[in-house]
Amino acid sequence: MAADKTAASSARERAFKLETTPITFGPGASEEAGWEMKRLGARRVMVVSDPGVVQAGITGKLREIIEAEGIECEVFDRARVEPSLKSLQDATEFATEGDFDGFVGVGGGSSLDTAKVVSLVATHPAPVMDYVHPPVGGGRKPPSPLKPLLAVPTTAGTGSEATGIAVLDLPDLKTKAAISHPFLRPDHGIVDPLLTRSMPPDVTAACGLDVVCHAVESFTARPFYSRPAPDSPGDRPPFQGSNPVSDIWAARALEYGGQYLRRAVADGHDMEARGNMMLAASIAGIGFGSAGTAIPHACAYPIASLKHAFRSPGYPKEPFVPHGFAVIVTAPAAFRFTYSADPDKHQRAAELIVGEPISDANASTLPNVLTRLMKNVGAPSGLRELGYDESDIDDLVGGALKQQRQLGIAPREAGPDELANIFRESLENW
Numbered sequence: 001m002a003a004d005k006t007a008a009s010s011a012r013e014r015a016f017k018l019e020t021t022p023i024t025f026g027p028g029a030s031e032e033a034g035w036e037m038k039r040l041g042a043r044r045v046m047v048v049s050d051p052g053v054v055q056a057g058i059t060g061k062l063r064e065i066i067e068a069e070g071i072e073c074e075v076f077d078r079a080r081v082e083p084s085l086k087s088l089q090d091a092t093e094f095a096t097e098g099d100f101d102g103f104v105g106v107g108g109g110s111s112l113d114t115a116k117v118v119s120l121v122a123t124h125p126a127p128v129m130d131y132v133h134p135p136v137g138g139g140r141k142p143p144s145p146l147k148p149l150l151a152v153p154t155t156a157g158t159g160s161e162a163t164g165i166a167v168l169d170l171p172d173l174k175t176k177a178a179i180s181h182p183f184l185r186p187d188h189g190i191v192d193p194l195l196t197r198s199m200p201p202d203v204t205a206a207c208g209l210d211v212v213c214h215a216v217e218s219f220t221a222r223p224f225y226s227r228p229a230p231d232s233p234g235d236r237p238p239f240q241g242s243n244p245v246s247d248i249w250a251a252r253a254l255e256y257g258g259q260y261l262r263r264a265v266a267d268g269h270d271m272e273a274r275g276n277m278m279l280a281a282s283i284a285g286i287g288f289g290s291a292g293t294a295i296p297h298a299c300a301y302p303i304a305s306l307k308h309a310f311r312s313p314g315y316p317k318e319p320f321v322p323h324g325f326a327v328i329v330t331a332p333a334a335f336r337f338t339y340s341a342d343p344d345k346h347q348r349a350a351e352l353i354v355g356e357p358i359s360d361a362n363a364s365t366l367p368n369v370l371t372r373l374m375k376n377v378g379a380p381s382g383l384r385e386l387g388y389d390e391s392d393i394d395d396l397v398g399g400a401l402k403q404q405r406q407l408g409i410a411p412r413e414a415g416p417d418e419l420a421n422i423f424r425e426s427l428e429n430w
Contacts, residue, residue, distance in 0.1 A: 011228065011229045012225055012226070012227070012228065012229060013224055013225050013226075013227045013228065013229045013230070013236075013240075013241075014225065014229065015236075016224040016240050016241075016243040016245075016290065017233075017236055017240065017290070018243075018245055018290055019164070019182050019185060019289075019290075020162065020286050020289075021151070021161060021162045021163075021185050021186050021187070021188065021189050021286075022187075022188050022189070023161070023162065023188075023189045023190075023191055023282055024036070024188070024189070024190045024191070025191045025192075025278070025279060025282065026191075026192070026193075027192065027193055027194050027271070027275065028192060028194060029190050029191065029192040030061075030062060030065070030152055030190055030192040030194070030195060031065060032190060033062050033065045033066055033104065033150060033152060033190055034065045034066040034067070034068050034069035034071065035069060036150055036188050036190065037066055037069065037071055037102055037104065037148070037150055038069045038070075038071060040102060040148035040150070040187055040188070041101075041102075041148065042071055042101050042102025042148050043071060043072065043101055043102075044071070044072045044073075044074075044098075044099065044100050044101055044102070045066060045071055045072065045073050045074075045100060045101075045102045045103065045104055046073075046074055046075075046076055046094070046095055046098055046100040046102075046103050046104070046118065047059060047062065047063055047066070047073055047074070047075045047076065047103075047104045047106060048076050048079050048091065048103060048104065048105045048106065048107075048111055048114050048115040048118060049075060049076070049077050049079055049105075049106040049107050049111050050077065050078075050079040050080070050081060050107045050108070050110065050111050051077055051078070051316075052081075052107075052316065053106060053107040053108075053111065053154055054075070054077045056154075056198050058106060058107075058154055058195055059075060059077065059106050059107075060075075062104065062106050062152060063075060066104065071102075074098055074100075076091055076094050076095075076118075078090060078091070079091065079107060079110055079111040079114040079115075080110060080114075081108070081110045081315065081316055081320070082110060082169045082176075082304060082320055082323070083110050083113055083114050083117075083166075083167070083168045083169065084168060084169045084170075084171070085128060085129065085168055085169075085170060087114070088114060088117050088118075088128050088168055089128060091114050091117070091118050092117065092118055092121040092122065092128065094118075095118045095119075095121065095122040096121070096122055096125065100122065100147070101147055101148075102147055102148040102149070102150075103115050103118055103119045103122075103147060103148070103149045103150070104149070104150045104151075104152065105149065105150070105151045105152065105160075105186070106152045106154065107152075107153070107154050107155075108153065108154060108155040108157065108158070108207070109153070109155065109157060109158030109159075109160040109167075109323065111154075112151045112153060112158070112160035112161060112186070113158075113160055113165075113166035113167055113168070114166075115149060115151065115186075116149065116160075116164075116166040116179075116184045116186070117131075117166050117168075117179060117184075119146045119147050119148075119149045119184075120142060120146055120166075120179070120183070120184060122146075122147060123142070123144075123145075123146040123147050124142045124143065124144075124146075126140060128168070128179075131179045131181075132168070132177045132178070132179055133177060133178050133179065133180055133405055135402060135404070136170065136173065136175070136177040136402055137177060137179075141181055142181055142183045142184075144183075145183050146183050146184070148187050149186045149187050150186060150187065150188050150189075150190065151186035151188070151189045151190070152189070152190045152192070152195070153189070153191060153195070153278070153281070153282075154195040154196060154199075155196060155199060155203065155207045155281075156193075156196055156199075156204070156207050156208060156211065156264070156274065156277040156278040156280065156281045157206065157207025157208065157210040157211055157281055157323070157324055158207070158210060158281065158285070158323065159211070159214070159281045159282055159283075159284050159285020159286070159288070159289070160285065161186055161189030161190075161191065161282060161285065162185070162186075162189060162282050162283075162285030162286045162289055163184075163185060163285050163288070163289040164180060164181055164182045164183065164184040164185035164238055164289065165178055165179070165180045165184065165238070165289070166178065166179045166180075166184055167301075169304065169305050170305060171305050171306075173305075173399075173402075174302055174305055174306045174395055174398065174399050175301045175302045175305050175306070175398075175399035175400075175402050175403070176300075176301035176302070176304055176305050176399075177301070177402070178405065180238045180239075180405065181238065182238065185289070189282065191278050191279070191281075191282050192278075193271060193274050193275035193278045194271075196274050196277075196278060197268060197269070197271075197274070198268075199268065199274075199314070200268075200313065200314030201265050201266075201268070201314065201377075201378065202312045202313060202314040202315070202322075202378065203312075203314040203315065203322070204261075204264050204265045204268070204277075204377075205261075205265045205324070205377035205378055205379055206312070206322040206323065206324030206325050206379070207277075207281070207324050208257060208261040208264060208265070208277055208280075208324070208377065209261070209324040209325070209327070209328040209373070209374065209377065209379060210323055210324035210327055210328070211253055211256075211257050211261075211277065211280050211281045211284050212253075212254065212257040212258075212261065212328075212353065212370070212373065213296050213297075213324070213327045213328050213331050213370075214284055214288045214293045214297065214327070215250040215251075215253040215254045215257065215280075215284040215287060215288070215349075216250075216254065216331070216335065216349045216366070216370075217288065217292070217293040217294040217295070217296060217297060217409075218242060218246055218249075218250045218284075218287045218288035218290075218291035218292060218293065219242065219246075219247060219250035219251065219254065219287075219291075219345060219348075219349050220242070220294070220335070220338060220341075220342060220345045220346055220349060220411055221241050221242040221291045221292055221293075221294055221409045221410070221411060222241045222242065222341075222409060222410065222411045223241050223242050223243070224240045224241035224242065224243045224291075225241075226241060227240070227241055237292075237405070238289070238292070239291065239292025239293070239405055239406070239408075239409050240290060240291065240292065241291055241292065241409060242291045242345075243290065243291060245290065246286075246287040246288070246290045246291035247287075247291075248287075249283045249284065249286045249287030250284060250287040250288070250291070251348075251352055252280070252283055253280040253281075253283050253284035253287065254349060254352035254353050255352050255353075255355065256276045256277065256279065256280035257277070257280055257353065257373075258352065258353035258354055258355055258373070259276070259355060260272070260273040260276040260277050260280070261273075261277060261373065261377060262373075262376050262377060264277045265376075265377045265378070291409070292405075292406065292409035293406050293409065294334070294338075294406050294407070294409045294410040294411075295330070295334040295337070295338065295406070295407065295410050295414055295419075295422065296327045296328070296330050296331045296334045297327055297403070297406045298400045298403035298406035298407050298410075298414075299326075299327075299330040299334070299396070299400045299419070299422065299423065299426075300323065300326035300327040300330070301326075301399055301400065301402075301403055302395065302396045302398070302399025302400055303321055303326040303329070303330070303383070303386065303388070303396065304320070304321045304323060304326040305399065306388075306392065306395055306396060306399060307321075307386070307387045307388060307392070308320045308321070309386070309387030310325075310380070310385070310386045310387055312325070321386050325379055325380050325386070326386075328370070328374055328379055329379075329380060329382055329383055329386065329426050329429065330383075330422055330423065330426040331367075331370050332366075332367035332368075332370050332371050332425075332426070332429055333367070333421075333422040333423075333425035333426045333429075334422050335349075335366045335367055335370070336363050336364060336366075336367045336425075337412065337414065337418060337421070337422055338410060338411050338412045339362075339363040339366070340363070340412065341411035341412040342411055343361070343363075345411075346361075346363075346365070346366045347361035347365060347366070349366055350365050350366040350369045353369050353370075353373065354369055371429050371430060374429065375430065381428055381429055381430055382426050382427050382428040382429045382430075383423065383426050383427045383428075384427050384428055388427070389427065390424070390427070393420050393423045393424060394420075396419075396423045397416050397419045397420050397423065400419050400423075401416065401419065
């Protein structure tokens with residue numbers, strides 16, 4: 001028996017699993033929020049949002065729509081941009097004391113991630129860190145599906161409405177970490193481009209660059225069949241590697257990002273551009289929710305957590321590094337490093353973004369395409385602009401090495417020396 005198990009564990013993976021969130025997409029689709037919660041059987045709902053979205057009037061409108069269906073609502077308006085362990089504990093305490101049978105996340109990825117953790121802990125009570133992915137947390141798996149969750153994004157970036165992932169900031173450990181399980185995936189997502197009209201240009205840029213980056217990461221990820229087969233189907237990881245279906249989603253997201261992100265940043269009232277970036281975010285989320293993200297996201301976690309010295313005007317007043325900027329600053333160096341593992345995929349990703357064939361592609365082609373896009377939308381030029389210098393590289397490497405969930409998906413192995421070089425090259429991208 002032991003020999004059989006050893007043989008099975010050493011075999012290559014032969015299957016990939018696809019799980020997607022049902023999505024309602026379109027201008028005005030948020031008017032269906034009450035109908036969806038009623039369909040999901042909720043009678044008393046906790047609406048999770050953040051102060052900015054509440055101030056914009058979006059949260060209150062959603063509450064009215066839900067209450068019109070006879071559903072009782074309470075709003076938790078203290079979701080934190082870049083959720084911390086403390087902010088998640090505050091939200092879960094509110095949830096457990098409120099006896100809710102359904103949840104609605106309204107806002108950016110941080111509000112949606114907070115709603116996921118709230119639903120998790122309210123359904124299966126345990127300390128948040130018990131559920132965080134190893135080696136940072138305990139890696140506990142929820143034993144059964146969670147209470148109903150509706151996700152209503154107000155930004156076009158993380159694709160959190162389509163994934164089973166929630167991320168939290170752990171400044172004491174100088175990094176971020178994640179809870180990842182299929183049961184965290186929302187029961188339904190409502191993607192309404194009209195909700196993004198108030199997004200400032202820098203928020204639009206950061207969110208859109210996140211879309212483009214995680215689409216490239218999933219498109220160029222190691223193939224699913226290169227991993228060892230799991231001992232049982234339940235051990236198959238959420239991040240499985242690139243597969244034929246995730247490639248389709250990632251490719252379309254890259255096309256939309258290349259075509260519409262500049263327009264969305266330049267003109268907040270360009271609803272064609274905003275709508276297509278919202279669509280890109282959702283379909284990229286479906287793609288990387290299956291394939292996974294890789295080196296830029298692993299590097300982004302310590303970048304966002306180690307120092308809070310950067311200030312972007314469209315975000316809350318306290319300094320922090322928006323997720324999309326934390327991800328994109330190391331992307332040129334990361335994809336230059338992984339190019340040799342699959343030159344064709346890297347070239348194709350660049351072609352999808354620019355919208356035309358590229359001849360004589362090399363290791364710098366995709367990095368140059370990304371750098372040009374970063375410049376066009378006003379992204380930070382590199383780690384120095386975010387407050388880092390050479391003296392921080394060891395700490396950044398230490399934080400990135402904790403993210404084996406992402407590093408294991410990269411098409412080329414990145415250890416301490418390779419990550420240090422990527423961070424060093426990313427101090428200034430131009």
